Amino acid sequence: MNNNAKTKIGACGICCTTCGLYVKKICSGCNKTKEGVEFLKRINANCPVLECAVKNKIDVCSKGCERFPCNRFKNWPLSKEWLQMYKSRLKGGK
Numbered sequence: 001m002n003n004n005a006k007t008k009i010g011a012c013g014i015c016c017t018t019c020g021l022y023v024k025k026i027c028s029g030c031n032k033t034k035e036g037v038e039f040l041k042r043i044n045a046n047c048p049v050l051e052c053a054v055k056n057k058i059d060v061c062s063k064g065c066e067r068f069p070c071n072r073f074k075n076w077p078l079s080k081e082w083l084q085m086y087k088s089r090l091k092g093g094k
Contacts, residue, residue: 011053012077013062019077021045032059048072062086 008016010030021027026045030036037051049061049072058064061073069083 009060010050010077011058011061012047012049012073013060014077021047049077 008022008029010016010019011032012030016022016027016029019027019030021040022029026043027040030050031039032050032054034054037047037054040047040050052070052072053059053061053065056065061068061070069078069086073083
């Protein structure tokens with residue numbers, strides 16, 4: 001891995017280099033624009049997380065959205081366990 005390369009973070013909050021679309025060279029990194037959303041739709045690789053983030057002008061969901069984590073994260077890209085831990089911490093639990 002090139003340590004000098006700028007790390008790309010998707011709207012979902014994961015590093016783009018761990019995303020299947022990026023690994024398979026379908027996507028060159030989360031293009032957080034309407035054009036990026038439309039491109040993924042055209043190649044049948046729709047990302048509802050990105051679509052919502054662009055619509056609501058949010059860069060990274062966990063940093064800018066009051067509804068995070070929402071149902072768009074139910075099955076992907078974050079694990080159910082991670083989401084439960086996140087919700088617990090928001091409530092001040094362990």
